[in-house]
């Protein structure tokens with residue numbers, strides 16, 4: 323049989339592979355972690371390719387050397403004659419997710435401190451992303467020391483495992499007026515344009531992936547980065563080939579930042595509905611993207627603890643203490659106590675529709691790991707898909723925003739879609755998320771670089 327290629331001769335796996343092929347198909351459970359030179363064809367799934375278009379029913383796709391090589395309908399695809407076959411009939415396949423707005427390092431168990439910012443904790447967090455099929459994250463301006471660069475470079479290295487990491491390292495805000503503690507000390511605190519320009523040059527020397535700025539007076543309680551300073555930051559960043567993303571809340575700041583040349587937003591404005599002026603500004607700057615980051619505003623508007631806290635799947639990566647702690651703030655809420663948050667959520671729903679209709683790039687961001695983003699790394703990205711649908715997006719559009727959209731925003735050109743040449747990072751689902759977006763949590767298998775992730779081994783590694 324064609325199996326016995328010269329490359330396999332003498333391998334201790336030959337006998338096992340032959341037995342597996344002859345006796346049992348599918349046998350994919352036996353090749354966990356292996357990446358041989360042979361191609362694998364995955365057959366029979368409904369395929370969502372991340373482009374936002376219609377799914378391919380009864381698909382087939384080929385993976386070789388960690389990349390997709392062919393995608394099509396099963397009957398039309400010409401798979402290599404010696405390919406391994408994996409039967410995915412009844413399953414749905416979608417690309418791995420990418421989160422453009424995360425804060426790595428601070429959350430651990432039920433604690434939230436700068437002391438948690440260690441290699442061990444960040445690698446554990448990346449494992450949680452991998453477990454839930456998240457293959458790329460941006461650390462959004464709250465990193466401490468050099469560690470994140472070491473982790474980013476290691477994740478980029480040939481043969482590396484785990485998600486790709488991008489970083490804004492230390493963002494820029496007025497002194498002590500960026501993120502809330504414990505992340506407050508991380509960004510550069512600037513008082514003048516000259517200081518801001520010097521910090522941008524340091525960021526460029528460190529080869530950050532973005533410059534992050536905070537433009538928010540926290541309801542009048544803190545100084546806000548001035549237009550003069552953020553214009554200087556954007557100017558110097560662009561001269562150094564860097565893009566700038568802004569934490570914002572208000573429509574007025576979004577407009578001013580667009581006029582100043584901003585490249586993207588870490589949040590969607592929620593104090594007002596979109597107007598014709600902002601749509602015109604956005605149409606003039608079609609590359610500008612919004613991370614939707616609906617997680618916190620939707621939770622803030624809720625009067626009851628979210629039902630997904632009781633989903634047994636959450637217990638695969640969250641402790642009982644984390645789940646209990648997460649549910650506590652919802653006790654005692656009333657429609658009156660969340661009225662202001664409801665108003666913001668209503669604005670967000672309208673703004674998602676208005677910007678979506680105008681063709682503005684809307685991408686997945688969650689704030690996970692940060693002050694309002696919570697500790698449920700990996701799980702949160704799936705809830706955000708549900709949030710996007712609750713805000714009015716179709717499931718197909720939400721999935722495209724969370725795969726191609728966020729990958730493109732981060733310029734992770736290897737991720738985002740199931741396309742020939744891209745990295746074979748994908749999620750196999752037991753149910754169709756186009757019919758019900760909560761089915762994105764019904765995960766059968768996760769693949770990164772063409773290798774199935776051993777989710778059981780990851781679960782066994784959790785220490786909290």
Ligand SMILES: [Zn+2]
Pocket residue numbers: 423425462588689692
């Ligand atoms: Zn954030």
